[in-house]
Amino acid sequence: MSLPPTQPLTVLKPADFASDQEVRWCPGCGDYAILAQMKKVCAKLGMDRSKTVFVSGIGCSSRFPYYMNTYGFHSIHGRAPTFATGLKLARPDLNVWMVTGDGDALSIGGNHFMHLVRRNVDIKVLLFNNRIYGLTKGQYSPTSEHGKKTKSTPMGAPEYPIRPISIAIGAEASFAARAIDVDMKHLEYVLERAAAHKGTAFVEIYQNCNIFNDGAYDYAVDKSTRSDNVVYLEHGKPLIFGKENSKGIRLHALTPEVVDTKIVSADDLLIHDEKAPEPSLAFLLSRMRYPDFPEPLGVFRAVDHEAYGDTVRQQNRDAIAGQGEGDLQSLLNGEETWSVS
Amino acid sequence: MPIIGNGALADCGAIPAKSKADATAGLTRSPSVSRKLQIANRKWIYMSAITNDLNSTVRRPSKPVTTLPSVTVRFAGDSGDGMQLAGTQFTDTSALFGNDISTLPDFPAEIRAPAGTLAGVSGFQIHFSSTDIYTPGDDLDALVAMNPAALKTNLRSLKSGGILMVNEDAFAAADLRKAGYDISPLEDASLGGYRLIRVPINKLTAAAAKDSGLGAKDIDRCKNMFALGLVYWLYGRPLEPTLQYIEQKFAKKPAVAGANALALKAGYHFGETAELFSEQYQVPKAKLPPGNYRKITGNEATALGMIAASKLADKQLVYCSYPITPASDILHQLSAAKNFNVITFQAEDEIAAIGAAIGAGFGGALGATGTSGPGIALKSEAIGLAVMTELPVVIVDVQRGGPSTGLPTKTEQSDLLQVLFGRNGECPVPVIAAASPADCFAAVIEAFTIATKYMTPVIFLSDGYVANGAEPWLVPDVSKLARITIAHPTEKNSDKGFMPYQRDENLARPWALPGTPGLEHRIGGLEKQDVTGNVNYEPANHEHMVRLRAAKVAGIQPAGPGMLHTGPDQGDVLLIGWGGTHGAIKAATLELQQQGVRASACHLRYLNPLPRELGQLIKNFKHVLIPELNLGQLRMLLRDRYLVDAKGLNKVKGQPFTIHEIVEGAQALLHGNVSAYEVNAPTNDVVPAGPPGATID
Numbered sequence A: 001m002s003l004p005p006t007q008p009l010t011v012l013k014p015a016d017f018a019s020d021q022e023v024r025w026c027p028g029c030g031d032y033a034i035l036a037q038m039k040k041v042c043a044k045l046g047m048d049r050s051k052t053v054f055v056s057g058i059g060c061s062s063r064f065p066y067y068m069n070t071y072g073f074h075s076i077h078g079r080a081p082t083f084a085t086g087l088k089l090a091r092p093d094l095n096v097w098m099v100t101g102d103g104d105a106l107s108i109g110g111n112h113f114m115h116l117v118r119r120n121v122d123i124k125v126l127l128f129n130n131r132i133y134g135l136t137k138g139q140y141s142p143t144s145e146h147g148k149k150t151k152s153t154p155m156g157a158p159e160y161p162i163r164p165i166s167i168a169i170g171a172e173a174s175f176a177a178r179a180i181d182v183d184m185k186h187l188e189y190v191l192e193r194a195a196a197h198k199g200t201a202f203v204e205i206y207q208n209c210n211i212f213n214d215g216a217y218d219y220a221v222d223k224s225t226r227s228d229n230v231v232y233l234e235h236g237k238p239l240i241f242g243k244e245n246s247k248g249i250r251l252h253a254l255t256p257e258v259v260d261t262k263i264v265s266a267d268d269l270l271i272h273d274e275k276a277p278e279p280s281l282a283f284l285l286s287r288m289r290y291p292d293f294p295e296p297l298g299v300f301r302a303v304d305h306e307a308y309g310d311t312v313r314q315q316n317r318d319a320i321a322g323q324g325e326g327d328l329q330s331l332l333n334g335e336e337t338w339s340v341s
Numbered sequence B: 001m002p003i004i005g006n007g008a009l010a011d012c013g014a015i016p017a018k019s020k021a022d023a024t025a026g027l028t029r030s031p032s033v034s035r036k037l038q039i040a041n042r043k044w045i046y047m048s049a050i051t052n053d054l055n056s057t058v059r060r061p062s063k064p065v066t067t068l069p070s071v072t073v074r075f076a077g078d079s080g081d082g083m084q085l086a087g088t089q090f091t092d093t094s095a096l097f098g099n100d101i102s103t104l105p106d107f108p109a110e111i112r113a114p115a116g117t118l119a120g121v122s123g124f125q126i127h128f129s130s131t132d133i134y135t136p137g138d139d140l141d142a143l144v145a146m147n148p149a150a151l152k153t154n155l156r157s158l159k160s161g162g163i164l165m166v167n168e169d170a171f172a173a174a175d176l177r178k179a180g181y182d183i184s185p186l187e188d189a190s191l192g193g194y195r196l197i198r199v200p201i202n203k204l205t206a207a208a209a210k211d212s213g214l215g216a217k218d219i220d221r222c223k224n225m226f227a228l229g230l231v232y233w234l235y236g237r238p239l240e241p242t243l244q245y246i247e248q249k250f251a252k253k254p255a256v257a258g259a260n261a262l263a264l265k266a267g268y269h270f271g272e273t274a275e276l277f278s279e280q281y282q283v284p285k286a287k288l289p290p291g292n293y294r295k296i297t298g299n300e301a302t303a304l305g306m307i308a309a310s311k312l313a314d315k316q317l318v319y320c321s322y323p324i325t326p327a328s329d330i331l332h333q334l335s336a337a338k339n340f341n342v343i344t345f346q347a348e349d350e351i352a353a354i355g356a357a358i359g360a361g362f363g364g365a366l367g368a369t370g371t372s373g374p375g376i377a378l379k380s381e382a383i384g385l386a387v388m389t390e391l392p393v394v395i396v397d398v399q400r401g402g403p404s405t406g407l408p409t410k411t412e413q414s415d416l417l418q419v420l421f422g423r424n425g426e427c428p429v430p431v432i433a434a435a436s437p438a439d440c441f442a443a444v445i446e447a448f449t450i451a452t453k454y455m456t457p458v459i460f461l462s463d464g465y466v467a468n469g470a471e472p473w474l475v476p477d478v479s480k481l482a483r484i485t486i487a488h489p490t491e492k493n494s495d496k497g498f499m500p501y502q503r504d505e506n507l508a509r510p511w512a513l514p515g516t517p518g519l520e521h522r523i524g525g526l527e528k529q530d531v532t533g534n535v536n537y538e539p540a541n542h543e544h545m546v547r548l549r550a551a552k553v554a555g556i557q558p559a560g561p562g563m564l565h566t567g568p569d570q571g572d573v574l575l576i577g578w579g580g581t582h583g584a585i586k587a588a589t590l591e592l593q594q595q596g597v598r599a600s601a602c603h604l605r606y607l608n609p610l611p612r613e614l615g616q617l618i619k620n621f622k623h624v625l626i627p628e629l630n631l632g633q634l635r636m637l638l639r640d641r642y643l644v645d646a647k648g649l650n651k652v653k654g655q656p657f658t659i660h661e662i663v664e665g666a667q668a669l670l671h672g673n674v675s676a677y678e679v680n681a682p683t684n685d686v687v688p689a690g691p692p693g694a695t696i697d
Ligand code: SF4
Pocket: A024, A025, A026, A028, A029, A030, A031, A060, A061, A130, A134, A135, A208, A209, A210, A211, A212
């Protein structure tokens, strides 16, 4: 008996995940960094290109699928969750990622986003939050700050922004995390965590639009200020930040407060628990916002909930086990037939 | 009209003659396997025979029996009176008995309109016959009116001299006021032209069920069964099917079952013993082609057709829908078919429903969504995406009265132009319309066949009348249904790699599924470069692609009949219709022929592309009349397409055509009497279907 020919195990490199299409974001756009990290994670996790699908809506971020050498579906504005849900329902074997933006997911697609998360469809969702409309050239978005001056709000946005992670957690997210485009290592970590999650994994990525909203995240990126303005979440660890870990977050009743770690011991600080069954703590963290608080980065919440498609398919299996596999002829005959001879 | 199930419509010339059916052959009931055990010991014998069930009455005609070829009855009452149930039971029993049947349920949009008011009236009309019939009947032979409001809204449909059974217990001063009567119509001479039969249904029901153990209120709810029992007696129908239904339905509530059964029997006895009726009637069974029959509604046939398509294509069905009247029953039916591995997805809105259906199609499933007119409006953008990405998906539109929320429970054919043109850009979509309730089965299979063969969304048009109406259906032999063959590529189709927009002889692109190694590709709503499918904005490419998409749809070859024809292919007047008006137009055409008119009818199942033979056919007639339940949408299309001076017979009352309306319309056209007909159209008519209800223009 001869041995089967040995197949060399193809190890894909990040470049193997690049499609042949020219990337057309503005030079300097934060999207490039995210694309690079995504390809890296795909290679690192040994993802099967043929089994991976990127689905997107409309906006700068939603061009993402064209640049990945996987299957891809660039759909219509705000509706990516619907296509992704149908695809995953039909094909549970596929590894489905969705790329969206603050306008796509939270404005025109707000309804679908909420229901995708609520159902816990097994899809990884990357929301590139640049707090502006880029593709339509610079109008304010649902995450733009109150008073933000843009082309459509010359006297300042009269609305208050919503916070993507608060929305996701309000919609019963089983996984919610945040990263920053230029913080490569951390972004890679968060993407890997998302990839490993079963159910909807929601990742908000702070993304710089250097054309229409440049520097929106300088406070969180700039070397001189960042340590005071962001706090990295680690499961089971106290929330400590600032230069030389000089500051911490303590819970006073239901309100977080910034304290000096020289005065307050680590045991009295807020200890992060991403697995807490109740989402209250994760929600509270999602409310912490610059400049009053450091903004948390990392995994806010990661709990086990049965994924939507699994429940649906189990019901079909149960029905088949209980009633036997359906017979078309008797279905057509129905409950009562009469024969004419 | 009974419909052959296997794709061919039982229409003029399309099936073998029906005369083979043996009128004397005994009717046997073949319950499905699931029910066989339950009723194995309950062989029953039908009408005017002695039953072997000792519990029930001996059914021997107690009065002279007159035989009628066909009868139309309407049960009308308050929404809370159970008229839909009474009507459905009468239909089931008549179908099992062997009549040809056609039904028209008519109910208010409000779940609970104020009791006793005109707005709250619910009706169910059944036409049952010993001959071939095509519609639920124009005028009523008998009307059951459970209250004054039902009497007022329905009386106009009753033939003069027709049987009018009223529940006299519901004619107190307050009831009369709610219906807008100053004096009781039972007391004045207004009902003199009918055979008025006053029955104290409340009192008799209460007396019949007094020992059932139920309270007065619950007993009162059985009065529909009393009325049904009485009508059963009048037409010599057996009680067993309904008794059996009651027993099963209320298996866990024996007291309720008992009270309903008592009321039903009491109604029957009342007919026998009271001196109100001098005779009984019988409608012999129809001579249908041999085979196994069942009763089916359009929504049922649509759901069954989808499941059949999934089996025939060996593909998972993923049906995505947002609840909407009158399409929701399709979602309900499919949700109960989990043992066929059907996946149903109740989406958060109409857009999500079609998005998920397209996503499922991208993944290789049979994706479908179902809705009504308002939902189609919301799905338009996504339908455009399916056109651009050339993915198969079936979109069911069960039309209802519009615009906006319109008349949710009433029928109309006013979405035709919306489904053909209601999208941005040059966006061609094939459109197939079912001609009758049972035709939904074959038509929806056709829709999936075309969607997968040509890689395109397909719109399947039904309507409220087709969806809720019922008729007998000759159940097809599954082994004889045509398979839907689908091939997915596994290899690259060019030296340069996989070309997702390279086309086959039907101009269809390959349906390459995610998960296939080497065929990774990206699709989306931006214009595609020919062959490669890459994003492309070049002017010449765009025009080429627009024309390619149009040519693909224009070149579709129907798998089943593209149109149904009645009569010779030349003559004086051609009636062209589409959708649920088929029965009325066909019956009208046959009647016109009997009147000596050289009339033919042609009914379009394909609205896009139009059947190729239509242009020539039109040229063979002096006049073309297009009856439609809208203001002339098909007429506009055909005038444009064939430069024909087609006339429209149009009605938008939320009700189907009567045969009479169409006959009159054709006669008016032939006699050049167009304006006379227009003048006759009543404007603020509360009567659901009163002739003449249509205008010609
Ligand atoms: S407009 Fe902004 S978000 Fe869009 S590509 Fe340019 S820099 Fe990036």
